[in-house]
Amino acid sequence: MPALSSENLPQYQLHAPNQPLDVDCMLLLIILGKILLNILTLGMRRKGTNQNFMDYFCISLALIDLVLLVNISIISYFRDFVFLGIRFTKYHICLLTQIVSLTYGLLHYPVFVIAYIDYCLNFSRTPKLSSKGQRLFYLSIVILIWISVLAYVLGDPAIHQSLEAQGVSYQCPSYVSSQSYWLSVSMMLLLSGAFITSWSEVLTLIQAVRITSYMNDTILYFPFSPHNSYTGNSKKTLTPKLTVCFLGTWLPFVLLQAVMLFLNVQMPAYIEMNVPWLYFVNSFLIATVCWFNCHEVYLKDSVFPVDPFVNWKCCFIPLMIHHLEQTEKPISVIIC
Known part of the structure; x- marks a missing residue:
C-alpha cells in the first residue's frame, strides 16, 4: 500500500x-x-x-x-x-x-x-x-x-x-x-507592523524608560507626556509601550522565529509544540487583548491580565497615575 x-x-x-x-x-x-x-x-x-x-x-x-x-x-x-x-x-x-x-x-x-x-x-x-x-x-x-x-x-x-x-x-x-507556521508568520507580521508604524516612539521610550518600584513591585516606568490623551488616542499611545514590553522579554525568541521562517526550518510537530512557544503566544495574546480593550484596563489585579513572564502593568501605570515620578523614587535610569 x-x-x-x-x-x-x-x-x-x-x-x-x-x-x-x-x-x-x-x-x-x-x-x-x-x-x-x-x-x-x-x-x-x-x-x-x-x-x-x-x-x-x-x-x-x-x-x-x-x-x-x-x-x-x-x-x-x-x-x-x-x-x-x-x-x-x-x-x-x-x-x-x-x-x-x-x-x-x-x-x-x-x-x-x-x-x-x-x-x-x-x-x-x-x-x-x-x-x-x-x-x-x-x-x-x-x-x-x-x-x-x-x-x-x-x-x-x-x-x-x-x-x-x-x-x-x-x-x-x-x-x-502548518498551523504553527501560519501562527508564527501572522505574529511576526503584526509585530513588525507595530514596530514599523511606531519605531520613533519605540526608540524614544527605550531611551527614556526607567526602572522604578510600584506597590512593592519592580517595574519599567514610561514617563507620562501631558500631550497624550488617554481617551483620544490610547491605542496609538499603547502600541510602542506594548512593543517595548514584549520585545524586552521575548526578543531572543522573536529573533529565533525570524531565522527559522527565513531559512524555512521544518521542525516535527512533537518538538514544535512546547511550553516556551505557548508562553510566547500567550504574551502576544495578552498584548493584543490589552490593545483592543485599552478602555477596560485597570490597575486592580482582579481585572488586569497577569503574564507569567511580562509585567504588562508598566504599560498602563503612566496612563492612570500622571505623577508617579513624584510619588515613587526611580531606582535607576536605563541608558541605551
Whole structure:
C-alpha cells in the first residue's frame, strides 16, 4: 500500500519520508531535552500569576511529553513484549510518535482561540467563578480539547490509512504542522507592523524608560507626556509601550522565529509544540487583548491580565497615575 501524500493529509507536510523505522537514542534525547526545557520554563514563571487556560494547558503538555518519554523508553528497552494482549515492537515507537505529532499539530489554532476568548472574558465584567470553580472549568476544557483532537486523529480515515501504510512500508516520516507556521508568520507580521508604524516612539521610550518600584513591585516606568490623551488616542499611545514590553522579554525568541521562517526550518510537530512557544503566544495574546480593550484596563489585579513572564502593568501605570515620578523614587535610569 503506498504511503499517503501530503495532499491527502490536511495541515501537515511530510518530512524525511525515507527515515528508517529503527529508532536510536536520538529520539529519546530530543524528547528528554524538550521535557527539561518545559520544566525550566514552568519554573521560571513569575509567582502569584492568575489562573488561566494557557497555564493549565502548558502543564498538561509537559505531563503528556513526560508520558511519551516513559512509553518510548519502555518500548525501546524491552523491544518486543506483550501487554494486555497487545504485542509492542519498535514499530510502535514510530506509531506513538506520529500520533502525538498529529495531535500536537492540530492544537495550535484551538489553543490560540480558547486562550484569546479566556482573556477577553477576563476583561469583561461578567460574573467570575470561584477559585475552585475556575480550576475545575479550566481542567475540564483542557481534558476536553485533548480528547477531542486525539479522537479526530484516530478516527480520520486518511490519517488511519497513512499510519497503516507506514507499517507496511517500514517508513517513519515526521509531520510538520502548518498551523504553527501560519501562527508564527501572522505574529511576526503584526509585530513588525507595530514596530514599523511606531519605531520613533519605540526608540524614544527605550531611551527614556526607567526602572522604578510600584506597590512593592519592580517595574519599567514610561514617563507620562501631558500631550497624550488617554481617551483620544490610547491605542496609538499603547502600541510602542506594548512593543517595548514584549520585545524586552521575548526578543531572543522573536529573533529565533525570524531565522527559522527565513531559512524555512521544518521542525516535527512533537518538538514544535512546547511550553516556551505557548508562553510566547500567550504574551502576544495578552498584548493584543490589552490593545483592543485599552478602555477596560485597570490597575486592580482582579481585572488586569497577569503574564507569567511580562509585567504588562508598566504599560498602563503612566496612563492612570500622571505623577508617579513624584510619588515613587526611580531606582535607576536605563541608558541605551
